[in-house]
Amino acid sequence: MDPVTDLHLEHFRQLYLSERARRETIRSSVSTPVAALSFSVFAFSSLAVQVDMARWQEPATLSILLLGGLAAAALFASAYQILMAEWLFVYHEPPRLADLISDTPANATAEEVAGHARRVLTASYAVAYEQYLQGNALSARSRTWGLRLILLSLLLQVIAFMLLPLHLAGGQTP
Amino acid sequence: MTWLDTLFMRRRIRPQADRLTEETRRRLRHACRELSESERLVAQTLSLDDPPRMVLVDEETGVILPVGVRRQIGAEA
Numbered sequence: 001m002d003p004v005t006d007l008h009l010e011h012f013r014q015l016y017l018s019e020r021a022r023r024e025t026i027r028s029s030v031s032t033p034v035a036a037l038s039f040s041v042f043a044f045s046s047l048a049v050q051v052d053m054a055r056w057q058e059p060a061t062l063s064i065l066l067l068g069g070l071a072a073a074a075l076f077a078s079a080y081q082i083l084m085a086e087w088l089f090v091y092h093e094p095p096r097l098a099d100l101i102s103d104t105p106a107n108a109t110a111e112e113v114a115g116h117a118r119r120v121l122t123a124s125y126a127v128a129y130e131q132y133l134q135g136n137a138l139s140a141r142s143r144t145w146g147l148r149l150i151l152l153s154l155l156l157q158v159i160a161f162m163l164l165p166l167h168l169a170g171g172q173t174p
Numbered sequence: 175m176t177w178l179d180t181l182f183m184r185r186r187i188r189p190q191a192d193r194l195t196e197e198t199r200r201r202l203r204h205a206c207r208e209l210s211e212s213e214r215l216v217a218q219t220l221s222l223d224d225p226p227r228m229v230l231v232d233e234e235t236g237v238i239l240p241v242g243v244r245r246q247i248g249a250e251a
Contacts, residue, residue, distance in 0.1 A: 003220070003221075004220060088201065088234060089233050090202070090205050090230055090231060090232050090233065091230070091231035091233065092209060092228060092229075092230060092231075093228060093229040093230075093231060094226070094228060094229070095226055095227040095228055095229065095241070096227075096229060096240065099227035099240070099241060100227075103223075103224055103227070105223075119220050119222055120222065120226050121226075122220070123213075123216040123217065123220050123222060123225075123226045124226040124228050126216055127209070127212045127213055127216050127226065127228060128228065130212065131208075131209065131212065
């Protein structure tokens with residue numbers, strides 16, 4: 001009895017198709033950290049023009065510079081993670097029709113041909129599913145870290161902006 | 175006019191391994207070997223005479239790698 005049934009074939013085919021669709025979903029979701037990255041760069045420029053670097057010895061200024069430096073590091077790390085989410089991805093696909101047919105044993109009955117095709121396709125879908133699963137797990141991990149790091153960068157910038165009034169007040173002459 | 179063709183035509187599918195650059199082959203080598211190993215294991219599990227002849231597609235270069243090319247790249251040192 002053939003150990004591979006239509007149920008196995010359909011099961012792995014569905015897994016394969018859903019994992020391949022998930023790949024595109026991950027790709028689409030990268031746009032969120034990219035948008036946050038653009039906003040973060042804009043916020044950075046606003047902060048940079050307000051700070052007087054010459055007064056770096058003052059606690060408020062030093063804190064702003066430190067927070068700004070950490071925010072910049074988080075921003076670059078986020079950009080790296082976003083890049084890695086899309087880096088060197090390969091697609092795994094089932095055999096071409098010519099390869100599928102050429103594997104069929106000669107003088108095989110219709111039932112044997114169907115059984116052989118079922119086994120080969122089930123094997124192909126299973127392998128492709130596992131490869132996509134592995135690649136998607138890595139891409140999703142990079143995407144999530146990209147989002148986390150850009151949120152950290154924005155949070156650090158928010159704190160720096162909260163300290164900005166203290167820095168500006170210190171610069172006013174009596 | 176070749177430069178115009180290069181500039182405005184979409185990259186053609188180049189399944190021949192010898193036409194792929196050394197850098198591309200080196201980059202794809204691990205993926206090719208990994209896929210061949212997965213194919214071998216699944217063929218063993220399902221008692222298949224031959225491993226399934228899957229296709230690999232490299233998104234970076236837009237190249238489709240049929241089983242022969244894939245195995246050739248995977249076998250390179």
